[in-house]
Amino acid sequence: MTAASLHLELPKLTADAEALRQEVRAFVAGERATGRLPPPHRVGLGFDKEFTRRIARKGWIGLTWPKRYGGQERSALERYVMNEELLAAAVPVGAHWVADRQSGPVLLKFGTEAQREFYLPRIAAGDLTFSIGMSEPESGSDLASLKAKAEKVEGGWRLNGRKIWTTNAHHAQYIIVLARTSTVEGARHAGFSQLIVDMTSPGISISPIVSMANEHDFNEVLFEDVFVPDDALVGKEGNGWNQVSAELAYERSGPERWLSSFRLISELVEALGPDARPSSLEELGRLISHLLSLRQLSMSVASMLQQGQSPNMEASIVKDLGTKFEQEAVRVVRNIVSAEHLTAGGRAERLKALLIHAQQYAPAFTIRGGTNEILRGIIAKGIGLR
């Protein structure tokens, strides 16, 4: 690939996808009307097990999976549309987000038939929360340096190690851990495997990590001689790196990479009204132009995924630009709020609370799921450098 091949085609959204959009909007409006889901005061994915079950009853978890595993066999573009609607409304999808986006698809692609039959219908029913066990205290961007180790024992594996920044480990029933299962001389990325670990296994301890936004999403998870049975190995022993790389492509191109700050912009628009000064309109217009561009880009990438292409560089660009946009949005909203005195005198309290929280949360946007510097390394390679 080179710089010359940086070109996208218009996304192809079907009538079915647009029908689903209206269905999701009606569902969200219904939820709002009950008073159970007020517009949020915080950015980020909320966690609500009951809401996840209501989403599951609509058939919206595992939407693209085969029906025999509890899915609906809808297209990836329909899933894209559903997700952007749910994220823009900022309803709490945190309890199933990782399982729907990553863990389920990994099992579908690499798992055994028994694993698919056991886990996928339960994920689709909204019963299971999954965590991802990748980062370690000494292995962040340099994931291949990780030290978690699973040794072969009778009937399974003995897992030792420490995973960190593990979102929702304290809620999860399962975690898919990336650990070293063998060593291949001179091949740094060989010898890793993915294991599904039951969080109730003896030897697991979870310590909370409270974020600077004063929230408990992250954890550190310690594995001490945890027994993992043979049938919990995902895919081939030693193929973990390839499997994880495939997983990261799903993680990088979705609308969650540019919609984190969206509610903040909505609340700004609500508070701003028609009498805004020209400089505020210019700042807002610029922000919206980036938002519309990112959305066109993200839809195109979803469309390419749907057609069976592997737009890895484009997905990395979505995440690099999207997360920078999320941070930029916080700065722009702050400036407009200040210029227009929008929160003075006790006005626009939700906007005020969101703005404080978004500022605290914003540093994470360009770190989680691969730092922007790592992503730009991938992009540089994609355009023919390195």
Add this chain to the structure above:
Amino acid sequence: MSENRSFFRDTVERILADTLDKADIDAAEERRLLPAALHDALTENGITLMLVPEDQGGIGATLGDTAEMLRLIGDAAAPGPILETIVGQRLLADAGLEVSPGLLSLVFVEDGPQLPRDATQWQQAAAYDVPWAQAVEQIIIVARDGEGGRLIVSQAADWTVGPGADAAGEPRDTLTATSLPVTIALLPDYDAALQMAATLRGAQILGAIQWALRRSVEHAGERKQFGREIGKFQAVQQMLAELAGHVLASSAITEAAAEGQTSGLVAAARSRLGDAADAAITISHQVHGAIGFSLEYALNARTRRLMAWRDDYGSVLYWRRALGTRFNTLDRETFWFGVSDAGLAA
């Protein structure tokens, strides 16, 4: 890609390869010399009439196809009033005026002269920043007024030309006339005409940005310092990756604008291209180092055009205000509907 578009693209690529080289660009900038072979070929192949409907003697191409041609023309840094002629001919055709094969110049003015519809003379006429006034046959001034706008059509030869230039060195002249013969036609929708020109200039900007990225990546792979290609350094890789992001995002929205032609998409494209152009100028020159600053190096033929073009047919700030005004009357729930409705899919 449609069959038509492939055909147009092959034609324009061939014309550009056959008729334009760096010496022609230099001559246009230094001596106000129009690259005649290029414009003759574009005219002979009907490209200058591509937006005019077939029954009025044109090709009747879509705006999407035309934008793709302008992207190639921007990529090549081709000088001359190409966009002006293509849009001008279409406006003449829409107004029921005679389409002639010659070149046109075009300017949009928000506060134009208040001439009566049946006026045939414009006293103390003046027009500013008129591209290539001495190289064209007719000059079209598109003036906004209370009812939409009007086209003020004049013969270039009737004006007195005060030479000026844009950042690329291409002519943008000040025109005056004590009593100018004019033909005036009503333009029902000034904004639609402005959007058409803005979209095509956007495509031209995109082409120049794409060229700048491509050349910068090549340069980073050739130029050695500290014993290796500068593209091996992470600092350089990070800059070029950032520029690649600007290129991809602005091409996504520019193509959507050209296909969809909604005012929201056009405004978004020109606002987004403003940031992409700024980044392209900064990053491509930084990667090139001193050599890019030399007038004879081809990079600045693109970057100086970006400087000239980014605020054409509505400045970056104009389009941002337009977009902000579209959205700021929405509320916290309808804002998202506005965003998603503005999108375009095939």
